[in-house]
Amino acid sequence: MLTNRSEVVVKKEMSLLERIYIPAILAGMRITLSHFFKRKATVNYPEVKRPFSPVYRGQHVLKRDEAGAERCTACGLCAVACPAEAITMVASERKKGEENLYREEKYASIYEINMLRCIFCGLCEDACPKEAIFLTDRIVPSTFKRGEFIYGKDKLVEKVDKRVDISKRQTQTVLEFKQNKKFAHNRLYTDKQLKEKH
Amino acid sequence: MLAFLIYKLILVVAVFAVSLVVAMYSTYAERKIAAFLQDRLGPNRAGPFGILQPLADGVKMFMKEEIIPGTSNKWLFILGPSLAMFTACMTGVVIPWGGTLTIGDQQYPMQITDINIGILYLLGVVSIGVYGIMIGGWASNNKYSLLGAIRASSQMISYELAMGLAIIALVMHTGTLSLRDIAAMQTGWHWNIVYQPLGFLIFIVCAFAETNRAPFDLPECETELVGGYHTEYSSMKLGFYLFAEYINMFISSAVISTLYFGGYNMPFVGRFVHDPNVLAVLGSVFLFAKLFFFIFFFMWVRWTLPRFRYDQLMNLGWKILIPLALFNIALTGVLMYLGGRLH
Numbered sequence: 299m300l301t302n303r304s305e306v307v308v309k310k311e312m313s314l315l316e317r318i319y320i321p322a323i324l325a326g327m328r329i330t331l332s333h334f335f336k337r338k339a340t341v342n343y344p345e346v347k348r349p350f351s352p353v354y355r356g357q358h359v360l361k362r363d364e365a366g367a368e369r370c371t372a373c374g375l376c377a378v379a380c381p382a383e384a385i386t387m388v389a390s391e392r393k394k395g396e397e398n399l400y401r402e403e404k405y406a407s408i409y410e411i412n413m414l415r416c417i418f419c420g421l422c423e424d425a426c427p428k429e430a431i432f433l434t435d436r437i438v439p440s441t442f443k444r445g446e447f448i449y450g451k452d453k454l455v456e457k458v459d460k461r462v463d464i465s466k467r468q469t470q471t472v473l474e475f476k477q478n479k480k481f482a483h484n485r486l487y488t489d490k491q492l493k494e495k496h
Numbered sequence: 497m498l499a500f501l502i503y504k505l506i507l508v509v510a511v512f513a514v515s516l517v518v519a520m521y522s523t524y525a526e527r528k529i530a531a532f533l534q535d536r537l538g539p540n541r542a543g544p545f546g547i548l549q550p551l552a553d554g555v556k557m558f559m560k561e562e563i564i565p566g567t568s569n570k571w572l573f574i575l576g577p578s579l580a581m582f583t584a585c586m587t588g589v590v591i592p593w594g595g596t597l598t599i600g601d602q603q604y605p606m607q608i609t610d611i612n613i614g615i616l617y618l619l620g621v622v623s624i625g626v627y628g629i630m631i632g633g634w635a636s637n638n639k640y641s642l643l644g645a646i647r648a649s650s651q652m653i654s655y656e657l658a659m660g661l662a663i664i665a666l667v668m669h670t671g672t673l674s675l676r677d678i679a680a681m682q683t684g685w686h687w688n689i690v691y692q693p694l695g696f697l698i699f700i701v702c703a704f705a706e707t708n709r710a711p712f713d714l715p716e717c718e719t720e721l722v723g724g725y726h727t728e729y730s731s732m733k734l735g736f737y738l739f740a741e742y743i744n745m746f747i748s749s750a751v752i753s754t755l756y757f758g759g760y761n762m763p764f765v766g767r768f769v770h771d772p773n774v775l776a777v778l779g780s781v782f783l784f785a786k787l788f789f790f791i792f793f794f795m796w797v798r799w800t801l802p803r804f805r806y807d808q809l810m811n812l813g814w815k816i817l818i819p820l821a822l823f824n825i826a827l828t829g830v831l832m833y834l835g836g837r838l839h
Contacts, residue, residue, distance in 0.1 A: 323801065330533045330800040340537040 352466035355418040355433040358411055359462045360455040363401050368455060369430035372406035379425035384415035402428070409454060413438045413447040424476070432464040499602070507608050511588045519742035520550040522791060526742075529795045557735035565728050569635040576632020577729065577736035583625040584743035590614040591750045592676045594760045594780030597773055606760075606780060607676055614675035615663055618751065619656070622706055626652040628740065629708075629715060633725030644724025647806065648715035651705055654813035655712075659702035661821030662695045665828040666755060679759030687758040694824045696756045698817055703752060705813070707744045710798035714806060749790035750783070757786050 315321060341348055350356075361369050372389035390407035392400045399405075422431050441447065456462045524539065524547065531538030539546035564573055594606035611617050626649055633645020669691055670678050682688055689696050705712040716724040726737045753759060760779030769775050804812070 326800045327796060330796065333535055334529075334532045336535055338532075338537050339535050342537070342540075 350435040352435075354435040355420045357413070357434055357436040357438045358416075358422070358449075358454055359432050359434050359464065360409065360451065361430055361432060361462070361464070362456060362458065365398065365401075366458045367397070367399055367401040368405060369401055369428045370406050370409065371402040371404050371428055371430070372409075373427065375425040375427060376422035376431055379421040380416075381419060381421060382415045382417045384412045384417075385422060386410050386412075406451070409451050411449050411454060413449055414444065424479075427476075429468070429476075432462075432467065434462055434464060503604055504608065507606070508589075511593065511608060512585060515585065515588050515743050515746055518746045518791075519739055520554070522742040522745060523553065523738070524550045525791065526795050526798075529792065530799050533796070533799045554735070557732050560731040562731040562733070563728075565637060567637045568728065569637070572631050572635035573728075574733070576628050576635055576725075577733045577740070578628075579631060580625065580628030580740040581736045581743075583621050583628060584740040584747070586621050587618060587744075587747040588750070590617050590675050591747070591754055592679045592759060593750075594783065595772070595776035597776050599773075605676070606776065610674060610676045613673045615667065615673045615678075618675075619660060619663070622744075623652070623656060625740075625744065628737075629725050632729070632737070633715075636725070636728035638728050640721045640723070640727045641725050644715045644721050644727070647721075648708065648725060651708075651712065651714060651809060651813075654810060655702045655705035655817070658698055658813060658817035658821045659706065661818065661825060662698040662702065663755075665695045665821070665824045666692050666699075668825065668828050668832065675754055675759075679754050679761065682758040682761050684761070684763050687756065687761075689756040692756065692824075692828070694820065694827070696752075698821050698824065699756070700752060701812075701817060703748045704794070704797065705809075707748050707794070708741060709745065709794055711801040711804050712809065713798075713803060714809060745791060745794050746787070749787045749794065752790050753783055753786040759783055 363369055372387050374387060374389075377383075377385040377387060386408070387406045387410070388408040389404055392403050392405055418433065420433050423433055438447075527549070528538040528546075530536075539549040542548040542552045564570055589608045590611055592605070592607040592610070597604040597606065629648040630645045633641040633648065636642070666678075666688060667673060669688065670681055672678060672681075678688070704710075708715050714724075715721075716726070721727070726734055729737060760776075760783040762779060762782045765775070765778060765782075769778065
């Protein structure tokens with residue numbers, strides 16, 4: 299039996315009391331009345347917002363480093379990792395005098411995410427070796443035109459004076475996991491396989 | 497004579513306004529009660545706690561495009577909701593809304609007119625009410641509307657019989673057809689429900705059927721008939737149909753309170769308050785308290801019980817309620833014979 303709440307159906311003649319139905323109706327009305335005074339499940343949305351999970355996967359952000367330079371180096375790993383092929387980018391070389399804008403010598407001059415294609419899986423975040431792209435708890439707003447869903451660098455890169463907090467998802471364990479992953483392709487066996495071997 | 501006319505006019509306007517306002521706020525109450533019974537909050541955006549919601553709904557109804565189907569019978573199509581609304585408003589005339597006010601040496605009973613056959617008038621007008629639904633449903637020239645109209649007429653005819661028989665037992669007990677006399681008889685705790693419990697049960701079941709309320713809302717039946725007789729209606733014509741239903745509910749609640757629950761009579765209060773005018777006003781308040789309880793009861797039942805199947809509806813009406821009502825008449829007769837009069 300899958301559940302302990304199921305009852306075996308028996309087709310038996312109803313007694314007179316059952317056929318009058320009034321006791322059953324009164325019992326039902328007692329149940330509905332008890333719900334009248336119960337706490338309501340509704341959340342008054344614009345006034346009250348339900349808390350998001352700290353690792354909610356919403357609209358992406360391209361992070362800057364502490365000095366304010368863009369972290370992204372246009373390696374394209376996020377675009378490769380993306381199962382929905384939502385990310386496109388064009389790489390450019392950093393010119394002299396742009397050191398305060400871009401951290402590495404190569405940067406993305408165009409970086410676009412198509413929010414209609416994106417499935418918010420977070421694989422771009424996993425793939426990024428530079429801690430540049432993160433998903434945040436912001437919801438992608440709806441618009442009337444398809445073109446407006448293609449987010450360029452103007453919407454994705456965080457503002458210098460208005461940083462996006464991602465500390466809740468970039469915990470120590472996450473960092474260690476990513477550090478391990480970085481050299482995983484050099485290893486012949488994974489740690490687990492090694493342990494099993496010995 | 498002029499004073500009499502003005503007093504009657506004021507009373508007519510007051511009763512009309514009160515029934516409209518109560519019907520308006522019944523729509524709000526229905527949505528709120530439905531929500532609360534289902535662990536929701538209900539409308540709470542228009543004004544504090546959403547109390548302006550009926551106004552918003554009314555404005556919406558008036559602003560909607562008015563569509564009269566090309567294949568419909570235009571005059572009957574308009575006549576349907578008008579008749580439904582008209583008959584719904586007509587029933588409030590004979591109900592005693594309170595005792596008698598004495599101003600100067602003039603007596604002002606709070607009842608528009610005390611016809612000595614008030615109950616017959618009530619039954620008659622309620623029977624005309626079915627024509628509004630029937631004509632509207634037929635004139636729409638739509639199969640869902642027609643099915644709804646057929647269901648409405650057969651349902652109302654079947655349940656009117658049992659309702660009439662239940663009232664006959666009541667009339668045997670009270671010995672009068674005037675609603676005012678019936679209300680006046682039930683002083684203190686001598687409510688008719690005590691003497692006619694079975695009759696009351698039959699009457700309230702029939703009242704549900706007559707007002708097309710769940711579990712007898714087969715004529716509307718959103719799930720099977722796409723709204724039944726008002727499928728083709730839009731704008732305020734639809735609003736009138738829905739509004740008429742709520743006015744009917746208000747009037748049925750008033751009739752139930754008057755016939756079986758003492759009307760404007762209050763137990764005990766007469767011992768503490770002696771001014772007859774204050775007593776009369778208090779009586780009206782008390783009547784409305786009972787009435788609101790019954791409106792709540794109507795809604796409570798609607799959001800508890802599922803709808804009847806058509807054959808179940810007919811079985812209940814013809815095979816159970818009518819024999820039961822006949823038995824009730826016989827029982828009342830026997831008891832009256834044994835105990836002189838029941839009082």
